[in-house]
Amino acid sequence: MEKSKEKGLKLTPQRMVLFHILSEDDRHMTADEIYQKARAEHPMLSPATVYRNMEQLVEAGLLSHLDLGGPSTRYDTNLDDHHHFVCEKCGKVMDVYLKDIRYELDPEKSDLSDVRIDSSQLYLHGVCGECG
Amino acid sequence: MEKSKEKGLKLTPQRMVLFHILSEDDRHMTADEIYQKARAEHPMLSPATVYRNMEQLVEAGLLSHLDLGGPSTRYDTNLDDHHHFVCEKCGKVMDVYLKDIRYELDPEKSDLSDVRIDSSQLYLHGVCGECG
DNA sequence: TAGCATATAAGAATAATTATCACTTGATAA
DNA sequence: TTATCAAGTGATAATTATTCTTATATGCTA
Ligand SMILES: [Mn+2]
Ligand SMILES: [Mn+2]
Ligand SMILES: [Zn+2]
Ligand SMILES: [Zn+2]
Numbered sequence: 066m067e068k069s070k071e072k073g074l075k076l077t078p079q080r081m082v083l084f085h086i087l088s089e090d091d092r093h094m095t096a097d098e099i100y101q102k103a104r105a106e107h108p109m110l111s112p113a114t115v116y117r118n119m120e121q122l123v124e125a126g127l128l129s130h131l132d133l134g135g136p137s138t139r140y141d142t143n144l145d146d147h148h149h150f151v152c153e154k155c156g157k158v159m160d161v162y163l164k165d166i167r168y169e170l171d172p173e174k175s176d177l178s179d180v181r182i183d184s185s186q187l188y189l190h191g192v193c194g195e196c197g
Numbered sequence: 198m199e200k201s202k203e204k205g206l207k208l209t210p211q212r213m214v215l216f217h218i219l220s221e222d223d224r225h226m227t228a229d230e231i232y233q234k235a236r237a238e239h240p241m242l243s244p245a246t247v248y249r250n251m252e253q254l255v256e257a258g259l260l261s262h263l264d265l266g267g268p269s270t271r272y273d274t275n276l277d278d279h280h281h282f283v284c285e286k287c288g289k290v291m292d293v294y295l296k297d298i299r300y301e302l303d304p305e306k307s308d309l310s311d312v313r314i315d316s317s318q319l320y321l322h323g324v325c326g327e328c329g
Numbered sequence: 330t331a332g333c334a335t336a337t338a339a340g341a342a343t344a345a346t347t348a349t350c351a352c353t354t355g356a357t358a359a
Numbered sequence: 360t361t362a363t364c365a366a367g368t369g370a371t372a373a374t375t376a377t378t379c380t381t382a383t384a385t386g387c388t389a
Contacts, residue, residue, distance in 0.1 A: 073335095075334095078385095096376080097376080109338070111337075111339065112376090113340095114336080117336085130266065134262065136345090136346085136376065137377090150309060159307070160306075161302065161307045161309065162307045163300045165301045166298075171296045177291070179325075180282060180324065182321050182323040185321050187300060187318070188320070191315040191316070197313055205366090207356070207365095211367080228345080229344095242368090243368070243369045249347090249367085268345065269346090270345085
């Protein structure tokens, strides 16, 4: 929370509410989910403020985007190096930690010799225990 | 193209145009890109028809969604088992074929014992040759 | 505590997609 | 052929997610 000040972001009441919501660790929330929770604490809060702040926090490196399928962007408060499992039935997202991931390109079918790979993300799709 | 009939989809002129566009293999197009190309051949075509048909083709298993980040859904005509590289600069999407992929869960940090994994998708992010 | 850069609420604007619905058409059978 | 009818279509309205605009307000620093 103090980190946001270091990044030049003012500590406004709205932001405090957002930090509070995010710290309650219901990870992978959409902007709207965050908004719905936050307005309970701060009814005047506007959706635009949520969107604006989420993006600023991403830029400041305090959050990350999550590009799962589905319509709305999700934000991940978990900055560890990790991957995701998505339940196709209920949409639940679970963090997946890997000890190791390795893959071998098929050089006859994909030529990645001139690209620079910065990161890789593994998405596992399936059915979670509750939906199974 | 004939496969769509097998799936109970009528062979309408609009669909023929869409099949033509899709067969020209400019893969990973958005619905709007498809629409823009298609209306050159069939000016009366409406966007709703494109969206409707793309979804039907996905359901029929003749196309697949692509859940990259970004606003609009992309469709993939490549039904092979493959993965993707996305250029962060220009947004270009390249198919990635792997000979092999294997990963080891960290059992202390992720418990996937009660989930069923149906598929996995690897997304590589980086900078392509042209943007590099 | 004054001044200013930053942040805010509200609402308009935009983009992507989906829903509705009256009308049309392809496929099949008479 | 023609009749039948489920499936498909275009136009348009509606939704959803998000961004922009702007007048006002507020943290922070000097
Ligand atoms: Mn996560
Ligand atoms: Mn592909
Ligand atoms: Zn589930
Ligand atoms: Zn590029």
